[in-house]
Amino acid sequence: xxxxxxxxxxxxxxxxxxxxxxxxxxxxxxxxxxxxxxxxxxxxxxxxxxxxxxxxxxxxxxxxxxxxxxxxxxxxxxxxxxxxxxxxxxxxxxxxxxxxxxxxxxxxxxxxxxxxxxxxxxxxxxxxxxxxxxxxxxxxxxxxxxxxxxxxxxxxxxxxxxxxxxxxxxxxxxxxxxxxxxxxxxxxxxxxxxxxxxxxxxxxxxxxxxxxxxxxxxxxxxxxxxxxxxxxxxxxxxxxxxxxxxxxxxxxxxxxxxxxxxxxxxxxxxxxxxxxxxxxxxxxxxxxxxxxxxxxxxxxxxxxxxxxxxxxxxxxxxxxxxxxxxxxxxxxxxxxxxxxxxxxxxxxxxxxxxxxxxxxxxxxxxxxxxxxxxxxxxxxxxxxxxxxxxxxxxxxxxxxxxxxxxxxxxxxxxxxxxxxxxxxxxxxxxxxxxxxxxxxxxxxxxxxxxxxxxxxxxxxxxxxxxxxxxxxxxxxxxxxxxxxxxxxxxxxxxxxxxxxxxxxxxxxxxxxxxxxxxxxxxxxxxxxxxxxxxxxxxxxx
Amino acid sequence: xxxxxxxxxxxxxxxxxxxxxxxxxxxxxxxxxxxxxxxxxxxxxxxxxxxxxxxxxxxxxxxxxxxxxxxxxxxxxxxxxxxxxxxxxxxxxxxxxxxxxxxxxxxxxxxxxxxxxxxxxxxxxxxxxxxxxxxxxxxxxxxxxxxxxxxxxxxxxxxxxxxxxxxxxxxxxxxxxxxxxxxxxxxxxxxxxxxxxxxxxxxxxxxxxxxxxxxxxxxxxxxxxxxxxxxxxxxxxxxxxxxxxxxxxxxxxxxxxxxxxxxxxxxxxxxxxxxxxxxxxxxxxxxxxxxxxxxxxxxxxxxxxxxxxxxxxxxxxxxxxxxxxxxxxxxxxxxxxxxxxxxxxxxxxxxxxxxxxxxxxxxxxxxxxxxxxxxxxxxxxxxxxxxxxxxxxx
Numbered sequence: 015x016x017x018x019x020x021x022x023x024x025x026x027x028x029x030x031x032x033x034x035x036x037x038x039x040x041x042x043x044x045x046x047x048x049x050x051x052x053x054x055x056x057x058x059x060x061x062x063x064x065x066x067x068x069x070x071x072x073x074x075x076x077x078x079x080x081x082x083x084x085x086x087x088x089x090x091x092x093x094x095x096x097x098x099x100x101x102x103x104x105x106x107x108x109x110x111x112x113x114x115x116x117x118x119x120x121x122x123x124x125x126x127x128x129x130x131x132x133x134x135x136x137x138x139x140x141x142x143x144x145x146x147x148x149x150x151x152x153x154x155x156x157x158x159x160x161x162x163x164x165x166x167x168x169x170x171x172x173x174x175x176x177x178x179x180x181x182x183x184x185x186x187x188x189x190x191x192x193x194x195x196x197x198x199x200x201x202x203x204x205x206x207x208x209x210x211x212x213x214x215x216x217x218x219x220x221x222x223x224x225x226x227x228x229x230x231x232x233x234x235x236x237x238x239x240x241x242x243x244x245x246x247x248x249x250x251x252x253x254x255x256x257x258x259x260x261x262x263x264x265x266x267x268x269x270x271x272x273x274x275x276x277x278x279x280x281x282x283x284x285x286x287x288x289x290x291x292x293x294x295x296x297x298x299x300x301x302x303x304x305x306x307x308x309x310x311x312x313x314x315x316x317x318x319x320x321x322x323x324x325x326x327x328x329x330x331x332x333x334x335x336x337x338x339x340x341x342x343x344x345x346x347x348x349x350x351x352x353x354x355x356x357x358x359x360x361x362x363x364x365x366x367x368x369x370x371x372x373x374x375x376x377x378x379x380x381x382x383x384x385x386x387x388x389x390x391x392x393x394x395x396x397x398x399x400x401x402x403x404x405x406x407x408x409x410x411x412x413x414x415x416x417x418x419x420x421x422x423x424x425x426x427x428x429x430x431x432x433x434x435x436x437x438x439x440x441x442x443x444x445x446x447x448x449x450x451x452x453x454x455x456x457x458x459x460x461x462x463x464x465x466x467x468x469x470x471x472x473x474x475x476x477x478x479x480x481x482x483x484x485x486x487x488x489x490x491x492x493x494x495x496x497x498x499x500x501x502x503x504x505x506x507x508x509x510x511x512x513x514x515x516x517x518x519x520x521x522x523x524x525x526x527x528x529x530x531x532x533x534x535x536x537x538x539x540x541x542x543x544x545x546x547x548x549x550x551x552x553x554x555x
Numbered sequence: 556x557x558x559x560x561x562x563x564x565x566x567x568x569x570x571x572x573x574x575x576x577x578x579x580x581x582x583x584x585x586x587x588x589x590x591x592x593x594x595x596x597x598x599x600x601x602x603x604x605x606x607x608x609x610x611x612x613x614x615x616x617x618x619x620x621x622x623x624x625x626x627x628x629x630x631x632x633x634x635x636x637x638x639x640x641x642x643x644x645x646x647x648x649x650x651x652x653x654x655x656x657x658x659x660x661x662x663x664x665x666x667x668x669x670x671x672x673x674x675x676x677x678x679x680x681x682x683x684x685x686x687x688x689x690x691x692x693x694x695x696x697x698x699x700x701x702x703x704x705x706x707x708x709x710x711x712x713x714x715x716x717x718x719x720x721x722x723x724x725x726x727x728x729x730x731x732x733x734x735x736x737x738x739x740x741x742x743x744x745x746x747x748x749x750x751x752x753x754x755x756x757x758x759x760x761x762x763x764x765x766x767x768x769x770x771x772x773x774x775x776x777x778x779x780x781x782x783x784x785x786x787x788x789x790x791x792x793x794x795x796x797x798x799x800x801x802x803x804x805x806x807x808x809x810x811x812x813x814x815x816x817x818x819x820x821x822x823x824x825x826x827x828x829x830x831x832x833x834x835x836x837x838x839x840x841x842x843x844x845x846x847x848x849x850x851x852x853x854x855x856x857x858x859x860x861x862x863x864x865x866x867x868x869x870x871x872x873x874x875x876x877x878x879x880x881x882x883x884x885x886x887x888x889x890x891x892x893x894x895x896x897x898x899x900x901x902x903x904x905x906x907x908x909x910x911x912x913x914x915x916x917x918x919x920x921x922x923x924x925x926x927x928x929x930x931x932x933x934x935x936x937x938x939x940x941x942x943x944x945x946x947x948x949x
Contacts, residue, residue, distance in 0.1 A: 053909075053910065079906050079909075079910035079911060080911065082906060083903050083906050083907055083911070086899050086902055086903045086906070087899075087903055089899060090896050090899040090900060090903070093892050093895060093896050093899070094892070094893075094896055096887065096892060097889040097892050097893065097936070100889075101887055103886075103887075104888075118766065118803060119803060120803070135887045229909075286681045291681065292622075292623065292681070294556075294557055294621050294622055294679045295622075295678075295679060295680070295681040297678040297679070298676075298678035298679060298680040298681065299681070301676065301678060302680075305680070305681050305683060306683055306684060307681065307683075307684070308684055309684050339684065339687075340684035340685055340687070340880060341684065341685070341687055341688040341690075341879055341880050343879065343882075350882075352882040353684075354882065475882045477882050477883070479878075479883075482878070482884075485874075485884070489870075489871050489874070492866070493863065493866065493867060493871065496862065496863045496866060497863050500859040500860065500862060500863050501859075501860070501863070523909075524855070524859070524909075525852065525856060525859075526848075526852065527652070527848075527849060527852045547848075549848070
């Protein structure tokens, strides 16, 4: 490519606006301006230089901050739409979501559902927006950071007059630069932590150049963050399971390939008590009623010992006891188990007595484990009960036949066959809560309800997320970058002796007020004017 | 101890109001027109403000001791803390820029925010399990401080607009500026209405049918202009609602909004009648001596300082805690989404400013919109949209 040779002898890349070395204006258009556009130091940015191939065009599109801002604004507006009604994951799973939105929010809700806004944040177009922001971040940064770095590295101490006088802060003093004054200025600049460079008696004082890299550092952080977010979809990086565990029950922790087992020793549910808890909470408890204090699963963690043998009970080795509470997950081997849900007093066992309907005489009782009932019970003396069918969550199905909705004993029902010495073929009885049906005619015997035992059930979310450290790293780098860019300012001061005059000019990327105050202090009592704000003077005219 | 701490909050509130007067005096005082040094009025003003801040800090610490947790766990506590952070941010910026005018605009906003927060239940609430974590202190306070610093940019932007918008003729700018000021006046209206009916112990109970079709009850603490779905007023001698709402709308909240707007409109009309010009036009002379570039820079600077703090508190700490308490660092809960929206907005602000050269008036309008988003996240997302963060509303 045709490079641009400046009058000062420095060879600049094609497209450069201000000579990297001396600051002379190389582009005709720029020459008419009273103040230079100092963004990116007038360096040659690819996007401003090439526009021929498709790659150039794509590059130029995404390198534009205008496009970037539009992407941000569109994402912002789209995000807000998703909060008008709750997202699908937050609605109760009682009915099909379409129906729910219509019932709750009318035609607006229906429209919301039909537009797919109930799952807005995982919609293809939302993800496309985020991806576009990612692409924009990469291209915007590359387009600017490389030429900017080059320009700042190549800068010479003595900048051309045309460069100096077109800085926002600029002044000319008609006095000679005495050694005394120079010494004073240099000393004060050093005290303000400026780095000084000198050439032929000209001075360039510069500080905090690193803050110029802040935006690029934070963009790198964001890109790492987004990559971390994408990695979630790689198999093995992310596990999200739920584990329902009854008191006393031991189950394999899902997602661990049967390596780890968890036992629920007890589930504890506590509310704040006006009498026992701190007095200061009394008013609030009186007003609200019940405030939950604690959800807790007392668990024992086991590891499998030995190989998996199909059909055989695993041999378990106890690792530790731990109480799992909200905010205190159990962690093992990259997995975390969180307390997320519970069910109090789920029926676990039910007892019945075999009774003669007429005499009321009882011939022994059975206790059924509602999770895995035994199918036969011998009561002795020729009395025997068989469980013909068991419906843990009983309902009549569409055909009017008894069926079960789930495996959870919410509404247990049984069909018993009762064998007695006087009815050796057995009598059939259907028993459900508050129901006793004799489908095959009148029986002499019945099963009478004799109590129920309950247990608490806990629900734990099992989570493994190997992307966390990448996301954390992205966040950390973003924070470093954003602080680097926001809390420091890149400041430069040029002092040149031209004929019998002293020229000063200064530039900062932000916080001009701070720079001005600093320079006023530096130039005080030196006989040289501090650079003055040309923008303010313009306004006064 | 809780009662004692409340006295400190009240004292702080009064001191802020006194501070406003002194900063006002500092601007009107012509005898010391020396620009570089703040005059005596301004010095007293900042001292009073600092005293107020310390008093509120005492409130905060005493309440923390009394309750055993940082008092940022409900809407009252959070909002007053936000107000305190705003004053704190102002004090810091005052020592950087020495502009009493900034105090005259920031302190009323802070006082209004504290008064607004005080309208919500003030009992010390015990922490539900999700809140029992030291991240409560870290996440909530950092977020509030970040938002407060960003809010200073709103106050500075308001000064900019009051000064720069041409009040001699009607324009879109004069209209929108009045709308923003009307928003502040309506907040004042809400505070006055709530305080009045709280002082008179107004209470009206209703039976109604909620959106699940179940009978429910609701207690109104201000007269019901709007009644709930199929309501029945169970108290005697109380205002009968003028109309009722469908079940999916919270009638009580709508009623409060209507009252606030009505009071806001009345107050606004009153101000206009007294001032005989737009409120912004009446404020304009106060801004005569301020340098627009300086105000613009204060506004920009506070965004620059506040943005990283907000990112840290509102997104990063928030994600860490969400991972611990809710099993995932991000879940598209409305509050999370609105924190992201706030963040995206200020990111856009910074890009427009750095690369597109949006300075001055454009930048000031953006700062105003940013503040509206922050307020929306504080008020509407808590009270209207609810979600996982909704405990903050009780």
